[in-house]
Amino acid sequence: MASESKKVAVIGTGVIGNGWITRFLANGFDVVAFDPAEGAAERTRDTVERAWESVKALGLKEGASKDRLTFVSTLEEAVQDADLIQENVPERVELKQSVLRDIDISSKSDAVIGSSTSGIKPTVLQETLENPEKIVVAHPFNPVYILPLVEIVGGESTSQETVEKAYKIYESAQMKPMIIDKEIEGFIADRLMEALWREALHLVNDGIATTEEVDKAITYGAGLRWAQMGPFMTFHLAGGDQGMRHMLEQFGPALKLPWTKLEAPELTDELKERVINGCESFADDRSVAELECKRNEFLVKLIDLVEDYWP
Structure with missing residues (x-):
């Protein structure tokens, strides 16, 4: 697939698009690439230049070159011959x-359209398309040029062929694609991160911890x-020789304790200032x-370690 799908259109060149x-x-x-914002092309080239040392450290593929980037003046021109169109406009x-x-109408019939949305269901995105079978959510993580996970989610009208083609294309870009068969707002990784983020805000809001301590x-x-194993295998090891079986028997009852807040705290001006001041202070x-x-x-060093030591 790497040799077959080599032309990509990127629509929207903010942080994620440039990644x-x-x-x-x-x-x-x-x-x-296409982005109507003034100065977009210059910002993109600057971003690529700054990030290039990191991707070189990860390993460049044959044919890798910053010179293979072209900026065009219309969306239609950007997508017309692309095998994959990656959409990154605001949420x-x-x-x-x-x-x-616009992408659907102007792109090839066999093109894959991937939306970088972090939470909108693909069925919602494809509601008004003439060819809804072409679209998947392809949710990456920042910085996209380093972090390899991409969550692929098809909507009610997405074809299995599109999902499979998307998987192969992203895999050929040295990503770790994960197909999510059941639609849910926020998908998997962001839902997990949001749960931790809510608890972190409660700890700061209640005066229990500073942002630096969290x-x-x-x-x-x-x-x-x-970074190595994730929560389930981490807890599996916490159970000793019997693994998760013993861990759930020993610590399972604690799940009923009212430790978590579940809902996010009200984002008051006072809480905002605590978070902002804490981050700025730590940034020093x-x-x-x-x-x-x-x-x-x-992250480059960490990814090498993860590949070496797991699974």
Whole structure:
């Protein structure tokens, strides 16, 4: 499939769109991009340039080149010959439906349309399309050019052929595709992250922990283990020789304790300031660009470790 599907169109070049562009270029794809915002092409090329050292460290595929990126002036021109069209416009249902209609009409009959939405069901996205069988949700994670997971979700009208083609294309871009057979808002990974985020906000809001303490608890505790195994296998090991069986017998009753808040706290001005001030204090005058650079170096090394030690 890598040799068959080498032309990608990226519609919308914000953080996620530019992440996709970098990943596809690093894996030998031709990329055509469209974004009507002023200065979009320059911002994209700057982003790709900054990220290139990270993708080089991960390993460039044959044919990888920053020169395989082309910016065009219309959506129609961007998508007309593409094997995959990756849509990345803001998370507003009517806007996405409108853009996806234009993509559908202007793209090849056998093209795959992937929406980067982080929570909208694909059945909703395909409601107004002439060819709804062409679309899947293809939800990535930031930075897309480093993190390999992509959640693939088909809607009620998505064909199995489209799901399979999408899987192969993303896999050829060195991603770890995961097909989700049942639609649900937020899919899998974001629902898990949102649960942790809600609890983190409660801890800060109730004066139990600072933002730095919450981050420390994850960085030096759960996060180190989750990077290798995830929550289920982590708890399996916590059960000793009998694994998960003993773990559930021993700690299962604690699930009924009222530890979690479940609903998010009200995002008051006071809570916003606590979170913002905590993050800015911990950043310690380091710019977001500096922090991104450190994050990328770390993630590249971490991915190598994960590949070496699991499964």
